[in-house]
Amino acid sequence: MTRTSSAPDADRTKGKGVGPGPRPRLGLGLGVALAVVATVVWSGSFVTSRALHDSVPPVQQAFWRWIVALAALASFAARAAWRQRHVLRRHLGFLLLASLLGIAAYNTLVNQAALSTSAGTMGMIMAASPVLMAVYERVGGVRLGVRRIAGMLIACAGVLLLMGGGRPSLDFGAGDLWMAGAAACFASYSALLRHKPRELAGLAFLFAAFVLGTAMLLPAYAVSLAVQGPFDPTPSTVGPILYIGVFSSALAFFAWSRAIALIGAARAGAGYYLQPVCVVALSYVVLGEATSPAQLLCMVLILGGVVLGAGQWQAA
16 A cells, blocks of 8 residues: 655665666556546446435435445454554544545545446446546646556547436536546546555555444444435345445445556546446346446547547656
């Protein structure tokens, strides 16, 4: 989870007959692979959110998702968090902000969007989040390159056309706006991860963030129980929650955090543009959601942006 630096690697290899050249390329390949793994797994979470939209209230989905994730992580992450309790206390402000953006707010907004938006549309709108990630990195002094910027703008144009129903428009539906808010939260969370304190170990950070995020959701969960009542724990509700708790939360968040540590939020975010394809395919197979010609056009724009921006990865 720590940020890598080529300079220390070069120092360690001096005089040992080993050059530092392969390390950046290896780190790039591993980082891209981890970002793709997280993206594919997260694609399934949009489908499950849509599948549960009429049986499990949004806040209750989010709350039990993180309860399951905590149970999955506890056996090997709780001790790490306890050993780093003093470090966690020193960086409590960072942890609270990361937990709010990436744990409490992001997934709750996704679930809220699923009440009125198809899974395919949700996945396509989420593809806009890397644009904001890149903006954050540019503000921090990172040079993105002309091709990567152009690719992200083209992909973002595809997302905006999608939200406008296939035409340039600012008349967005409620579900689209909820999803745009989720995309902004995720982008901010990803950019924040780039500044994670070096002394804070990855597993300790994730476990603490899950605990804090779940605690933030507790008051809203209590209100949801009082107003909407608890959901019915059947295989069709518990199964999807177990999936998003174990895979989309514990596994995918760890992979995404490592990817950002290795290659940065902008590069990891470029791979995130592939998510709409995965979501559309899964939503068709699992939910039977059809894809309209306008959505296909938007997907072409998004993927065209990916191809254009991907050529900049090696040069950046």
